[in-house]
Amino acid sequence: MPRVLIVGALEGPLGQAARMAQARGATVAQASGVVAALARLRQEGADVVLCEVVHDAGWLIRAMLAERILCPLIACGPESEAPAALRAIREGARDFLPLPPDAELIATMLQAAAGEADERQSMVARDPAMLAVLARADQVARAEASVLVTGESGTGKELVARRIHAGSRRAAGPFVALNCAALPETLLESELFGHEKGAFTGAVAARKGKFEQAAGGTLLLDEIGEMDLRLQAKLLRAIQEREIDRLGGTRPVRVDVRILAATNRDLMAEVRAGRFREDLYFRLDVVRLRLPPLRERPGDILPLAECFAARFAAVNGLPPRPLSAAARAALLAHAWPGNVRELENALHRAVLMACGTEIGAEAIELGGATPAPAAPPPPLPQITVPAAPGLAPDAAADGIAALVGRSMEEVERELILRTLAHCLGNRTRAAEVLGISIRALRNKLQDYRGMGLPVTAAAGYAMAAR
Numbered sequence: 001m002p003r004v005l006i007v008g009a010l011e012g013p014l015g016q017a018a019r020m021a022q023a024r025g026a027t028v029a030q031a032s033g034v035v036a037a038l039a040r041l042r043q044e045g046a047d048v049v050l051c052e053v054v055h056d057a058g059w060l061i062r063a064m065l066a067e068r069i070l071c072p073l074i075a076c077g078p079e080s081e082a083p084a085a086l087r088a089i090r091e092g093a094r095d096f097l098p099l100p101p102d103a104e105l106i107a108t109m110l111q112a113a114a115g116e117a118d119e120r121q122s123m124v125a126r127d128p129a130m131l132a133v134l135a136r137a138d139q140v141a142r143a144e145a146s147v148l149v150t151g152e153s154g155t156g157k158e159l160v161a162r163r164i165h166a167g168s169r170r171a172a173g174p175f176v177a178l179n180c181a182a183l184p185e186t187l188l189e190s191e192l193f194g195h196e197k198g199a200f201t202g203a204v205a206a207r208k209g210k211f212e213q214a215a216g217g218t219l220l221l222d223e224i225g226e227m228d229l230r231l232q233a234k235l236l237r238a239i240q241e242r243e244i245d246r247l248g249g250t251r252p253v254r255v256d257v258r259i260l261a262a263t264n265r266d267l268m269a270e271v272r273a274g275r276f277r278e279d280l281y282f283r284l285d286v287v288r289l290r291l292p293p294l295r296e297r298p299g300d301i302l303p304l305a306e307c308f309a310a311r312f313a314a315v316n317g318l319p320p321r322p323l324s325a326a327a328r329a330a331l332l333a334h335a336w337p338g339n340v341r342e343l344e345n346a347l348h349r350a351v352l353m354a355c356g357t358e359i360g361a362e363a364i365e366l367g368g369a370t371p372a373p374a375a376p377p378p379p380l381p382q383i384t385v386p387a388a389p390g391l392a393p394d395a396a397a398d399g400i401a402a403l404v405g406r407s408m409e410e411v412e413r414e415l416i417l418r419t420l421a422h423c424l425g426n427r428t429r430a431a432e433v434l435g436i437s438i439r440a441l442r443n444k445l446q447d448y449r450g451m452g453l454p455v456t457a458a459a460g461y462a463m464a465a466r
């Protein structure tokens with residue numbers, strides 16, 4: 001359930017947008033101007049801010065950055081305000097929502113901005129392996145115990161965490177998620193624990209962190225394996241003592257939060273390697289839920305594919321179409337290294353590409369890992385993605401030959417920025433595709449930013465501008 005903060009008057013089209021967001025399951029808070037909005041963000045946080053362009057969105061974005069409040073802002077207003085909207089986008093707004101609002105657009109934006117699955121869609125599960133995991137999730141939901149959700153990337157860890165919250169006694173309280181991999185250490189610390197006025201340059205007022213925002217509810221620490229040791233110590237204390245210290249704070253603050261953690265790493269191996277605290281590991285791993293990768297639950301492939309086909313047809317205003325027999329066979333034969341997320345993306349493309357009354361096999365583009373017994377070895381993949389600024393426009397299309405004569409560093413930079421653009425700014429995904437750690441990716445992006453390349457500043461929401 002994304003938490004939306006509306007900046008502007010609730011009468012008129014913005015109020016209509018607020019009601020639509022609410023109808024989609026969002027919780028809506030309102031501020032009459034940017035100063036009040038900032039105050040609310042310090043107190044309660046939000047998953048997305050909708051700001052009318054008559055207000056100074058640029059000011060709010062700068063203030064949020066200075067105070068390390070990371071939350072996407074969407075500018076909104078009538079089409080006639082397009083110049084103001086453009087300005088807001090240049091200043092760092094994520095998007096522009098034309099008013100009066102379109103219900104589908106609101107839904108898409110909420111979903112994208114909050115990085116969250118559509119709440120009305122419950123989890124699809126048909127395979128016994130997955131049904132067993134969900135039964136266990138439902139069983140532990142009512143307890144207060146910490147749950148460690150493990151599984152490969154894209155297997156549905158966040159969805160399961162939301163389900164646990166929804167089935168818990170804290171369901172009426174907030175569900176707050178924080179991706180520990182997306183942020184550098186200092187930002188992550190502010191995000192988690194909040195800060196007092198004057199804790200750092202730019203901290204002009206106190207602000208509550210995710211721990212306090214999640215009071216009475218559930219806090220999901222996503223990709224916990226990426227947290228560095230110093231913060232792990234602070235986190236352990238927070239869990240053990242049930243109190244936290246804001247940055248620059250002089251006295252601890254009590255917190256009542258249930259912790260869920262997710263990771264795609266083998267945390268025990270991290271413990272053995274000295275990268276993860278053993279005591280914290282045992283605190284988090286009271287109950288463990290391992291989500292099987294999609295290849296271990298073949299019975300889920302077609303039900304999931306059908307659900308995604310129907311959903312993306314509806315979102316794109318297309319008639320629902322069945323999957324052809326050949327398409328089904330191709331889906332079943334694929335290895336799904338990217339799991340449910342890969343399947344979801346493949347079906348999204350297929351729905352858009354298919355012509356005719358069925359979704360045929362030719363509309364389904366699968367990555368290289370498909371076992372293709374009779375087929376000759378596939379040619380080197382040629383990736384074409386939108387060019388990022390500062391990069392040669394057509395090198396990727398020309399293949400390896402076009403790269404000869406250029407330095408490794410240059411090619412690496414181009415590969416990284418284009419992959420990031422290809423993944424729509426999703427760093428976790430980009431790092432995965434590149435086969436490097438998120439930390440390594442972050443450091444590279446930091447370097448590029450230092451070189452003056454346009455990688456936007458709000459880490460975690462950054463997108464190499466297209």
Ligand SMILES: Nc1ncnc2c1ncn2[C@@H]1O[C@H](COP(=O)(O)OP(=O)(O)OP(=O)(O)O)[C@@H](O)[C@H]1O
Pocket residue numbers: 117118122123124125151152153154155156157158159160264304340341344428
């Ligand atoms: N059983 C399911 N039914 C329907 N949709 C699913 C299911 N499992 C996953 N999805 C969808 O697949 C995508 C990936 O799920 P989710 O984000 O929960 O995975 P994750 O394990 O947290 O991935 P990552 O490791 O990359 O963070 C989401 O869009 C989610 O809605």
Ligand SMILES: [Mg+2]
Pocket residue numbers: 157158222262
């Ligand atoms: Mg996740």
